[in-house]
Amino acid sequence: MSHPDAIQKIVILGGGTAGWMTAATLAHLLDANRVSVTLIESEQIGTVGVGEATIPPILLFNQMLGIDEKAFIRETKATFKLGIEFVNWGGLGEAYIHPFGDFATDIETLPMHHHWLRAKAAGYDRNLFDFSLMVQACRRGRFVHPVTNNPRSVLAGVHYAYQFDASLYAAYLRSYAEQRGVKRVEGRVASVDQNSETGFVESLKLEDGQSVDGEFFIDCSGFRGILIEQTLNCGYQDWSHWLPVDRAVAVPCEKAGPALPYTRSTAHGAGWQWRIPLQHRTGNGHVYCSEFISDDEAHATLLEGLDGKPVAEPNFLRFKTGHRRKFFDKNVLALGLSAGFMEPLESTSIHLIQTGIARLMALFPDKRFTQVDTDAYNQRTLFEYERVRDFLILHYVATNRDDTPFWRHCQSLPVPDTLQQKIDQYRSAGRIFRESNELFTESSWLAVMHGQGIEADAWNPIADRFDGSAMIERLDGMADIIARATEAMPEHEAYIQEMIA
Numbered sequence: 001m002s003h004p005d006a007i008q009k010i011v012i013l014g015g016g017t018a019g020w021m022t023a024a025t026l027a028h029l030l031d032a033n034r035v036s037v038t039l040i041e042s043e044q045i046g047t048v049g050v051g052e053a054t055i056p057p058i059l060l061f062n063q064m065l066g067i068d069e070k071a072f073i074r075e076t077k078a079t080f081k082l083g084i085e086f087v088n089w090g091g092l093g094e095a096y097i098h099p100f101g102d103f104a105t106d107i108e109t110l111p112m113h114h115h116w117l118r119a120k121a122a123g124y125d126r127n128l129f130d131f132s133l134m135v136q137a138c139r140r141g142r143f144v145h146p147v148t149n150n151p152r153s154v155l156a157g158v159h160y161a162y163q164f165d166a167s168l169y170a171a172y173l174r175s176y177a178e179q180r181g182v183k184r185v186e187g188r189v190a191s192v193d194q195n196s197e198t199g200f201v202e203s204l205k206l207e208d209g210q211s212v213d214g215e216f217f218i219d220c221s222g223f224r225g226i227l228i229e230q231t232l233n234c235g236y237q238d239w240s241h242w243l244p245v246d247r248a249v250a251v252p253c254e255k256a257g258p259a260l261p262y263t264r265s266t267a268h269g270a271g272w273q274w275r276i277p278l279q280h281r282t283g284n285g286h287v288y289c290s291e292f293i294s295d296d297e298a299h300a301t302l303l304e305g306l307d308g309k310p311v312a313e314p315n316f317l318r319f320k321t322g323h324r325r326k327f328f329d330k331n332v333l334a335l336g337l338s339a340g341f342m343e344p345l346e347s348t349s350i351h352l353i354q355t356g357i358a359r360l361m362a363l364f365p366d367k368r369f370t371q372v373d374t375d376a377y378n379q380r381t382l383f384e385y386e387r388v389r390d391f392l393i394l395h396y397v398a399t400n401r402d403d404t405p406f407w408r409h410c411q412s413l414p415v416p417d418t419l420q421q422k423i424d425q426y427r428s429a430g431r432i433f434r435e436s437n438e439l440f441t442e443s444s445w446l447a448v449m450h451g452q453g454i455e456a457d458a459w460n461p462i463a464d465r466f467d468g469s470a471m472i473e474r475l476d477g478m479a480d481i482i483a484r485a486t487e488a489m490p491e492h493e494a495y496i497q498e499m500i501a
């Protein structure tokens, strides 16, 4: 028997990464004979045109759609990503890599860094990052897929994501979705019809006179938020007092040398610059705070930091960090930039689209649009946003930089209680807890806190029950295995060339 209130007509407004990720998922999971999916986009308006670095859960998204990795790597000009290098963040001249995956393995049920902290207090001088397989692979420019047939192999612990051309990814998903029945309508939405009593959206009117009606509308219209904001006036929670950067200028450049298996983020005087290596070019952008630097200066700084000739005109973007007060309201759900935005420092935006889609699937509405489910979607999304926000703020507050007015301003930034508690707990005894299903793992928090100079005063006293010199031998053994394993990995660029040949 069919659900008595099942939705039969879904309309997606917007054909950027968010729109096509949503369309591809709906095309894959819904029965096209029962539910029609229409996507409206306007070539005249275009997409935001950036968003190239991702995090490991994207593998699950592609696998869910049944996408062949080789074809995907070829079509989207993708490279592999093992982490992000942060240069000049903790202090000028300093650098560390925030890797995917864990630091070695737990030792006798304790995270290994507690043993390392204890050994360090006794004079052990091996760097914590020697215990990360991904950091060591990045430093050597190596990559290999995880070993799947031997869980005991150190290479079973490879964690990776992709760096890709975002517009090629959207095009790839568009073709996937259209082949499975999604109807694409070209045109610009000029007005929105709402039910006069309930305020529910009923149809979208395009400039050319077409009308597209639906029962459920997914707003992927980008920063404009045509349905969630311009129509339903959900309001925006501004987080710029916590994360003050508000502009970006992006420009791709020619490649210089083999593509590295990681993204780089270099802190500047009033923001930071990304460098994302793809197969055919390098993506770059300078994210900055307009209160402390002009657009022209920001552009000039970006150009100085390129490692090849620019291959396109600069793309200037403005944003306000924060999120809609409601992500889901009445029969409209916002995904992507229309839902909210946090700077791309940890490559989280595409991931937030993915988890929004996953949450939508878990709470898929029927025509009743029950408030309890709408509220559940909003609460869970807010929790996820707040924890990502805390992790981003950490990068600005865990620093000894005070060399420019921007960095001095960062020293006075308020710290959310949830973040302060994480920092205090780590300082006190090296302890880190991942709350509920927050995105970043204990290892991620450890990498950034340690990488940016937060020192733990002590360790979990349980570590004391092990013999000190035996533990140092064990730690050395782990780091040596990681060093040998990464030396034996193939060179990243050559690996990709062989894969797509």
Ligand SMILES: Cc1cc2nc3c(=O)[nH]c(=O)nc-3n(C[C@H](O)[C@H](O)[C@H](O)COP(=O)(O)OP(=O)(O)OC[C@H]3O[C@@H](n4cnc5c(N)ncnc54)[C@H](O)[C@@H]3O)c2cc1C
Residues within 6 Å of the ligand: 013, 014, 015, 016, 017, 018, 019, 040, 041, 042, 043, 045, 046, 047, 048, 049, 050, 051, 052, 053, 054, 166, 187, 188, 189, 190, 220, 221, 222, 223, 224, 226, 248, 250, 285, 317, 319, 335, 336, 337, 338, 344, 347, 348, 349, 350, 351
């Ligand atoms: C500077 C910067 C760097 C970023 N870097 C990363 C990164 O490295 N990693 C990452 O994960 N994310 C990154 N992001 C975020 C990422 O780019 C976005 O999350 C992603 O592209 C999704 O965008 P979108 O589809 O929501 O919006 P858009 O790409 O803006 O698409 C909006 C769509 O709506 C359509 N539209 C709008 N109005 C109308 C209308 N009236 N009628 C018809 N159609 C309409 C447009 O035509 C377009 O198709 C970055 C973002 C910025 C700003």
